[in-house]
Amino acid sequence: MKALFLTSLFAAVFAAATLNAQDAPVPAPEKTEAPTARSKALELAGAFANDGYRLRDGFYAGALEPGKPVLLQVNLFSGNEYWFSAAAVPPARKIAVTVFDPAGKPVDIQTYEDGPAAAAGFIPELSGEYYVQVSLVEGDKSDFCLLYSYK
Numbered sequence: 001m002k003a004l005f006l007t008s009l010f011a012a013v014f015a016a017a018t019l020n021a022q023d024a025p026v027p028a029p030e031k032t033e034a035p036t037a038r039s040k041a042l043e044l045a046g047a048f049a050n051d052g053y054r055l056r057d058g059f060y061a062g063a064l065e066p067g068k069p070v071l072l073q074v075n076l077f078s079g080n081e082y083w084f085s086a087a088a089v090p091p092a093r094k095i096a097v098t099v100f101d102p103a104g105k106p107v108d109i110q111t112y113e114d115g116p117a118a119a120a121g122f123i124p125e126l127s128g129e130y131y132v133q134v135s136l137v138e139g140d141k142s143d144f145c146l147l148y149s150y151k
Contacts, residue, residue, distance in 0.1 A: 035089070036089065036143075036145070037061060037087050037088055037089050037142075037143045037144045037145040038059060038061060038087075038145040038147075040087035040088075040089070040116070040117055040145070041059070041085050041086055041087040041117070041145040041146065041147050042055075042147070043087075044085040044086075044087055044112075044117050044119060045083070045085040045119075045147055045148075045149050048083045048085070048119075048121075048149045049149065051151075052151050053081070053083055053149035053150060053151045054149060054150060054151060055147065055148075055149050056147065056148050056149060056150060058147070059145055059146065059147040060072055060145070060146045060147070061143065061144065061145045061146075062143070062144065063141060063142070063143055063144070064088055064092060064095065064134060064135070064136040064141065064142055064143075064144045065136060065141045066136050066139075066140065066141070068136075069133045069134060069135040069136075070133065070134045070135075070144075070146075071131050071132070071133050072131065072132045072133075072134075072146065073129055073130075073131055074129070074130050074131070074132055074148070075127075075128070075129055075130075076124045076127065076128065076129075076130050077124070077127045078123075078124050078125055078126050078127045079123070079124075080123070080124070080150045080151065081121065081122075081123050081150065081151050082121060082122060082123070082124070082148055082149070082150050083119055083120070083121040083148060083149045083150075084097050084099065084119060084120045084121070084132050084146060084147075084148045085097075085117075085118075085119045085146070085147055085148065085149070086117070086118055086119070086134045086144055086145065086146040086147075087116060087117040087118075087144065087145055088116040088117075088136070088139075088142045088143065088144040088145075089116065089142050089143050089144075090116070090139070090142065091139050091140040091141070091142055092116045092136055092138075092139040092140070092142035092144065093115060093116060093137075093138040093139035094113070094115050094116065094118075094136075094137040094138035094139065095113075095116055095117070095118045095134060095135060095136055095137060095144065096111075096113065096118050096134070096135045096137050097111070097118045097119060097120040097132065097133070097134055097135075097146075098120065098132070098133040098135070099120050099122060099130060099131070099132055099133075100130065100131040100132075100133065101124075101126075101130060102126070102128045102129050102130065104131070107122055107124075107130075108122065109121060109122045110122065116139070116142075118134075120132070132146065132148075134146055
Protein backbone atom coordinates (compact mmCIF):
# COMPACT_ATOMS: atom_id res chain seq x y z
CA MET A 1 0.00 0.00 0.00
CA LYS A 2 2.84 2.37 0.92
CA ALA A 3 4.57 1.59 -2.42
CA LEU A 4 1.36 2.35 -4.32
CA PHE A 5 1.04 5.69 -2.50
CA LEU A 6 4.66 6.64 -3.30
CA THR A 7 4.23 5.60 -6.94
CA SER A 8 1.06 7.71 -7.22
CA LEU A 9 2.76 10.66 -5.52
CA PHE A 10 5.77 10.39 -7.84
CA ALA A 11 3.47 10.24 -10.89
CA ALA A 12 1.57 13.35 -9.74
CA VAL A 13 4.77 15.32 -9.09
CA PHE A 14 6.23 14.25 -12.44
CA ALA A 15 3.03 15.21 -14.29
CA ALA A 16 2.96 18.64 -12.60
CA ALA A 17 6.60 19.25 -13.42
CA THR A 18 6.00 18.24 -17.02
CA LEU A 19 3.02 20.57 -17.35
CA ASN A 20 4.98 23.46 -15.85
CA ALA A 21 7.90 22.80 -18.17
CA GLN A 22 5.60 22.85 -21.19
CA ASP A 23 3.96 26.09 -20.08
CA ALA A 24 7.27 27.88 -19.56
CA PRO A 25 8.06 30.45 -22.24
CA VAL A 26 10.77 29.49 -24.67
CA PRO A 27 13.68 31.94 -24.44
CA ALA A 28 14.52 33.87 -27.59
CA PRO A 29 17.63 32.64 -29.37
CA GLU A 30 20.74 34.58 -28.50
CA LYS A 31 22.11 36.91 -31.11
CA THR A 32 24.94 35.30 -33.01
CA GLU A 33 28.18 37.19 -33.07
CA ALA A 34 30.41 37.60 -36.08
CA PRO A 35 32.96 34.81 -36.46
CA THR A 36 36.23 35.42 -34.67
CA ALA A 37 39.64 34.94 -36.27
CA ARG A 38 40.13 31.86 -34.09
CA SER A 39 36.84 30.27 -35.11
CA LYS A 40 37.69 30.86 -38.77
CA ALA A 41 41.18 29.36 -38.31
CA LEU A 42 39.66 26.33 -36.56
CA GLU A 43 37.22 25.90 -39.42
CA LEU A 44 40.11 25.90 -41.91
CA ALA A 45 42.15 23.47 -39.78
CA GLY A 46 39.12 21.18 -39.62
CA ALA A 47 39.61 20.40 -43.30
CA PHE A 48 43.06 19.01 -42.49
CA ALA A 49 41.65 17.01 -39.56
CA ASN A 50 39.56 15.14 -42.12
CA ASP A 51 42.86 13.98 -43.66
CA GLY A 52 44.19 12.64 -40.35
CA TYR A 53 45.99 15.74 -39.05
CA ARG A 54 45.85 16.42 -35.32
CA LEU A 55 45.44 19.96 -34.07
CA ARG A 56 48.36 21.13 -31.94
CA ASP A 57 47.40 22.51 -28.53
CA GLY A 58 47.50 26.27 -28.35
CA PHE A 59 47.29 29.03 -30.88
CA TYR A 60 48.67 32.48 -31.55
CA ALA A 61 46.37 35.47 -31.86
CA GLY A 62 47.27 39.08 -32.46
CA ALA A 63 46.94 41.97 -34.85
CA LEU A 64 48.08 42.12 -38.47
CA GLU A 65 49.02 45.44 -40.01
CA PRO A 66 49.89 46.33 -43.60
CA GLY A 67 53.65 46.04 -44.16
CA LYS A 68 54.26 44.46 -40.73
CA PRO A 69 54.16 40.65 -41.04
CA VAL A 70 54.10 38.58 -37.86
CA LEU A 71 56.90 36.02 -37.47
CA LEU A 72 56.45 33.10 -35.09
CA GLN A 73 59.01 30.50 -34.05
CA VAL A 74 57.90 26.84 -33.91
CA ASN A 75 59.77 23.62 -33.11
CA LEU A 76 59.15 20.97 -35.75
CA PHE A 77 60.25 17.37 -36.20
CA SER A 78 61.53 15.81 -39.41
CA GLY A 79 59.19 13.27 -40.93
CA ASN A 80 56.03 14.87 -39.54
CA GLU A 81 53.68 16.65 -41.92
CA TYR A 82 52.49 20.10 -40.85
CA TRP A 83 49.77 22.54 -41.91
CA PHE A 84 49.74 26.09 -40.53
CA SER A 85 46.26 27.61 -40.72
CA ALA A 86 45.61 31.32 -40.26
CA ALA A 87 42.57 33.50 -40.54
CA ALA A 88 41.80 37.17 -40.08
CA VAL A 89 38.61 39.15 -39.70
CA PRO A 90 37.51 42.25 -41.62
CA PRO A 91 38.83 44.72 -42.54
CA ALA A 92 41.52 42.21 -43.67
CA ARG A 93 40.71 40.96 -47.16
CA LYS A 94 43.68 38.70 -47.92
CA ILE A 95 46.47 37.11 -45.87
CA ALA A 96 49.39 34.81 -46.66
CA VAL A 97 51.34 32.18 -44.70
CA THR A 98 55.03 31.50 -45.41
CA VAL A 99 57.46 29.12 -43.67
CA PHE A 100 61.21 29.60 -43.21
CA ASP A 101 63.83 26.99 -42.24
CA PRO A 102 66.22 27.34 -39.27
CA ALA A 103 68.61 29.39 -41.46
CA GLY A 104 65.82 31.82 -42.40
CA LYS A 105 65.40 30.59 -45.99
CA PRO A 106 61.86 30.06 -47.37
CA VAL A 107 60.89 26.40 -47.64
CA ASP A 108 58.86 24.83 -50.42
CA ILE A 109 55.29 24.67 -49.19
CA GLN A 110 51.85 23.71 -50.39
CA THR A 111 49.56 26.70 -50.05
CA TYR A 112 45.89 27.38 -49.65
CA GLU A 113 44.57 30.92 -49.87
CA ASP A 114 40.99 32.10 -49.68
CA GLY A 115 40.91 35.81 -48.92
CA PRO A 116 41.24 36.31 -45.17
CA ALA A 117 42.14 32.63 -44.64
CA ALA A 118 45.38 30.94 -45.69
CA ALA A 119 47.39 27.82 -44.94
CA ALA A 120 50.84 26.44 -45.64
CA GLY A 121 51.82 22.78 -45.49
CA PHE A 122 55.15 20.98 -45.67
CA ILE A 123 57.33 18.17 -44.31
CA PRO A 124 60.56 19.37 -42.65
CA GLU A 125 63.72 17.56 -43.67
CA LEU A 126 65.43 18.40 -40.37
CA SER A 127 64.10 18.77 -36.85
CA GLY A 128 64.53 22.20 -35.34
CA GLU A 129 63.27 25.73 -35.06
CA TYR A 130 61.28 27.01 -38.03
CA TYR A 131 59.58 30.34 -38.56
CA VAL A 132 56.03 30.91 -39.74
CA GLN A 133 55.19 34.31 -41.18
CA VAL A 134 51.64 35.64 -41.48
CA SER A 135 51.25 38.69 -43.71
CA LEU A 136 48.39 41.01 -44.45
CA VAL A 137 48.32 41.21 -48.26
CA GLU A 138 45.15 43.29 -48.71
CA GLY A 139 43.04 45.26 -46.27
CA ASP A 140 43.57 47.18 -43.08
CA LYS A 141 44.75 46.31 -39.57
CA SER A 142 42.76 43.44 -38.10
CA ASP A 143 42.84 40.56 -35.65
CA PHE A 144 44.18 37.20 -36.78
CA CYS A 145 44.78 33.73 -35.38
CA LEU A 146 47.31 31.04 -36.33
CA LEU A 147 47.25 27.39 -35.33
CA TYR A 148 48.81 24.27 -36.72
CA SER A 149 48.14 20.62 -37.32
CA TYR A 150 50.48 17.66 -37.74
CA LYS A 151 50.55 13.96 -38.55
